[in-house]
Amino acid sequence: MDLPRNRSVLVVDDDPSIRLLLTTFLQRQGFRSLAACNGREALEAMRAGKADLVILDLMMPWVSGWDVLRQRVADPSLQRVSVIVTTACNSREVTADLRAMDVSTVLEKPFDLDALLAAVTACFPHAPFVAAA
Numbered sequence: 001m002d003l004p005r006n007r008s009v010l011v012v013d014d015d016p017s018i019r020l021l022l023t024t025f026l027q028r029q030g031f032r033s034l035a036a037c038n039g040r041e042a043l044e045a046m047r048a049g050k051a052d053l054v055i056l057d058l059m060m061p062w063v064s065g066w067d068v069l070r071q072r073v074a075d076p077s078l079q080r081v082s083v084i085v086t087t088a089c090n091s092r093e094v095t096a097d098l099r100a101m102d103v104s105t106v107l108e109k110p111f112d113l114d115a116l117l118a119a120v121t122a123c124f125p126h127a128p129f130v131a132a133a
Helices: 016-028 039-047 065-074 092-100 113-122
Strands: 001-003 008-012 032-037 054-057 082-087 105-108 127-131
Touching: 001 065, 008 039, 008 127, 016 032, 016 113, 032 054, 032 127, 039 054, 039 065, 054 065, 054 113, 065 082, 082 113
Parallel strands: 008 032, 008 054, 054 082, 082 105
Antiparallel strands: 001 127
16 A cells, blocks of 8 residues: 655544554554644644644543544644544444534544554545555
8 A cells, every 4th residue: 555655643542552552553654653642732732733634532531532623623723634533432423523523534443453544544645655665
């Protein structure tokens, strides 16, 4: 599979094992990956321009994924960052709410890494492509 080079993906999840799994997987696929353990850290990284894409868990303490999405909708400077949501509570109502917040993809936990990779790659349709190492 051809993948975009030099794209930064921020993984936001309060579970350290999920963060490690996803950042390691994405790095092996040729992406620059960063991690945040809560929504506050995610917003800081997004505002600093460190992420082209965010993989965002919804249910986190303090500043949730929902809070991040609301701030993203309200702040035009954050709207350039694509978002893939991962959630254990995937219903039609939740999915409709997420689509209204311009979320690229919703992945129900547990999800397949190939599905995640396809969703990530789809967020970069105009990126230069190179063969994966």
